[in-house]
Amino acid sequence: xxxxxxxxVKFFHSGMLGAPVLRGQAGSLIALMDACLVNxxxxxxASSVVVSGGVCTMTFPLDHAAPVEAVVLxxxxxxxxxxxxxxxxxxxxxxxxFATAVANGTATxxxxxxxxxxxxxxxxxxxxxxVYRSLDLTGNRFNLRVNDTNAIDTRILGYETMTTVSAGxxxxxxxxxxxxxxxxxxxxxxxxxVIPWVxxxxxxxxxxxxxxxxxxxxxxxxxxxxxxxxxxxxPSLKSTVDSFNCMIAGETGTNQMYANFGLAxxxxxxxxxxxxxxxxxxxVTAEQIPGYASGSGEGSGNATTxxxxxxxxxxxxxxxxxxxxxxxSSNGIRSVLTEVLHCxxxxxxASKIPPFDTISGQGLTxxxxxxxxxxxxxxxxPTAQPYHPAAFFDITGPWA
Numbered sequence: 001x002x003x004x005x006x007x008x009v010k011f012f013h014s015g016m017l018g019a020p021v022l023r024g025q026a027g028s029l030i031a032l033m034d035a036c037l038v039n040x041x042x043x044x045x046a047s048s049v050v051v052s053g054g055v056c057t058m059t060f061p062l063d064h065a066a067p068v069e070a071v072v073l074x075x076x077x078x079x080x081x082x083x084x085x086x087x088x089x090x091x092x093x094x095x096x097x098f099a100t101a102v103a104n105g106t107a108t109x110x111x112x113x114x115x116x117x118x119x120x121x122x123x124x125x126x127x128x129x130x131v132y133r134s135l136d137l138t139g140n141r142f143n144l145r146v147n148d149t150n151a152i153d154t155r156i157l158g159y160e161t162m163t164t165v166s167a168g169x170x171x172x173x174x175x176x177x178x179x180x181x182x183x184x185x186x187x188x189x190x191x192x193x194v195i196p197w198v199x200x201x202x203x204x205x206x207x208x209x210x211x212x213x214x215x216x217x218x219x220x221x222x223x224x225x226x227x228x229x230x231x232x233x234x235p236s237l238k239s240t241v242d243s244f245n246c247m248i249a250g251e252t253g254t255n256q257m258y259a260n261f262g263l264a265x266x267x268x269x270x271x272x273x274x275x276x277x278x279x280x281x282x283x284v285t286a287e288q289i290p291g292y293a294s295g296s297g298e299g300s301g302n303a304t305t306x307x308x309x310x311x312x313x314x315x316x317x318x319x320x321x322x323x324x325x326x327x328x329s330s331n332g333i334r335s336v337l338t339e340v341l342h343c344x345x346x347x348x349x350a351s352k353i354p355p356f357d358t359i360s361g362q363g364l365t366x367x368x369x370x371x372x373x374x375x376x377x378x379x380x381x382p383t384a385q386p387y388h389p390a391a392f393f394d395i396t397g398p399w400a
Contacts, residue, residue, distance in 0.1 A: 004099050007071045007085040009339075009397035010118040011371055012036045013198040013356050017065040022195040022210055024187030027128040030148045036115075036199045037132055037206065038122050040073055042066070043114035049077060049107040055089070056082055056100045058113055064096050065115055069358060069369050069395050072096065073116035077107040085116050119203035124165035131165055136203035139233045142246045142274060143168060147181065151190035155181035158231065158248040158283075160274060172248060172283030173272045182250025182259070182270055184208070184229060188215035196224050198356065198373055200339075200393050205232025205247075207261060207340075207393065213379030222383065224355055225376040227257035228391065229270075234323055234335040235400040244275035245335065247286065247323065255379075262375020262391035263299055264290040264321070264342045276325050277334060285326040289333060291319030292344040299376050300342035301390040308387075309345040315362065317345055318370075318392060339399045341370060341392040352388035358395065368396035 012019065012035075020032040020041060035041040042065035046058045058064075058074075066072050066088045077083050079102055086098040096113065124131040128149040134141050143162045147155040160170025173182065187195050197210040209226035213219045230249045236242035249259045249271045259270030268288045276284040292305060301309075309316050318341040325331040353359055353372040361368040370392040374382040382388050 003084070003086050004101050005087050006397045007087050007116070008202045009200070009395050009399060010036070010071050010116060010202070011069070011198070011200045011393070011395045012115060014194070014196045015356050016042070016067065017063055018042045019065065022186060022197045023192055024151050024190040024195070024215065025192070026151050027148050029154045029184065029186055030128060030130045030146055032197065032199070033130065033132065033146065034122060037118045037120035037201065040114045040117040043112050046111045046113065049082065049111050051079070051082070051100060051102055051107070052104050054099060054101070055097050056086070056102075057095060057097050058111070060094050063094055064091070064113065066096055066113070067091060071116040072098070072113045074111065074113050076109045076111045078109045079105060079107040082107055118201035118206065120201075124162065126165045129165045131162055134203050134232065139204045140243065140246050144231045144248070145181070152185060152187055153254050154184040154186060156184060156231070156248065156250050157181040158246060158272070158274060170274065170282070172274045174283050177272065177283060177285070178252060182248065182252065183254055183256065184250055185212040185254050185256070186210065187212050188218035188255065191215070196226070196355070198226065200371065200395065202397065202399050205234065206230060209262070209373055209375065212255065219379060219381060222381040223379055225257070225374050225378070225380045225382050225389065226262065227251070227259070228261040228373060228375050229259060230261055234337065236335055237333060238277065242279070244273070244279050246274040248272050257377050257379065260375055260377060261288065261321070261337070261340050262373060263377055264292070264303060264344070273325060277331055287324050287326050287328050289322040289324055289328060291321050291342060299389045300392075301345070301347040302376065302385070302387045303344050304346050305344040307345055309343070309347045310351050311345070316343060316359070318343055318362070318365065339394040341365065341394070343390065343392070346387040347390060349383065349388050352383070353390050359392070361394070365394060368394050371395045
């Protein structure tokens with residue numbers, strides 16, 4: 001049975017119980033992406049499942065990984081309408097709850113719940129190589145190739161079509177634009193040190209952030225600032241069918257944090273679209289356009305465009321960025337990413353929103369929950385700055 005609430009947006013992060021671990025090791029990022037995009041993780045068998053008053057309560061031997069707003073995949077229930085994706089509305093010790101339309105009762109069977117995968121497939125694979133594609137037949141279904149053979153830096157590329165893990169057409173960025181693909185630095189140094197990360201996705205696009213500077217060889221565990229990269233279809237503003245509205249964002253070199261959806265940037269090195277507005281030719285460079293007037297490179301929550309938060313009103317101001325083919329002056333805005341929200345205020349440390357905490361949306365995001373991520377353009381300890389940077393992502397959905 002379909003959940004009574006939308007379950008299209010999935011989010012995962014390193015702070016969840018039993019979460020996949022990201023390290024400076026070959027294959028580490030692919031294992032994480034397999035778990036979150038394709039397979040799900042954190043499965044437990046329930047000791048009891050009871051429905052009362054429109055709420056299903058699942059009790060487990062141990063605490064479940066899922067926090068409030070996360071989506072779980074339930075299976076094995078004798079009450080068939082409880083099976084499938086469900087959005088968690090409350091948690092307690094060893095318990096998760098979700099809304100349901102089924103009648104009061106107790107379910108039987110070997111009933112399991114795991115973190116639901118985001119709805120992608122792993123089309124091809126090799127040794128520390130993978131190609132991911134959306135299962136959503138309404139999208140472009142372009143391919144994301146991940147080369148995770150290096151312990152420190154993963155390389156990513158988009159392909160319009162692929163026939164094997166290393167062969168395809170319509171590559172973006174092209175080899176001329178970025179030979180070997182864009183960079184995602186996993187860790188500052190190779191080794192077993194655990195790196196903080198976050199992945200937010202629906203069935204058409206994903207955002208992946210990690211704090212590579214948390215490696216002890218660089219800044220250590222307090223250096224949690226992240227660069228948020230991405231891949232997938234964006235909602236097109238074109239008046240005609242847009243068959244190439246797919247983006248990819250990564251770095252142009254190692255140990256960088258510039259191609260970052262957490263920043264209010266007017267130009268992102270490392271941001272590309274599969275093709276330009278006309279849908280001809282090949283890959284084009286793109287820009288992320290701030291949703292408010294700002295200087296190039298301002299960090300969300302670390303800007304002073306509209307003063308400080310909480311300030312006189314106590315309201316957190318948020319705005320969504322646009323996407324455009326470079327230069328925007330000639331091509332205009334092609335998309336608005338309404339699920340990404342930047343703050344044009346400087347968030348005082350005393351009022352900071354800790355990493356992976358959620359807040360309630362306001363204005364156009366009223367009724368939605370927003371996940372806070374400490375995103376910056378440089379590797380820092382966010383708590384040691386005058387202001388606390390934070391970008392926000394809609395985890396309620398659906399996204400446009």
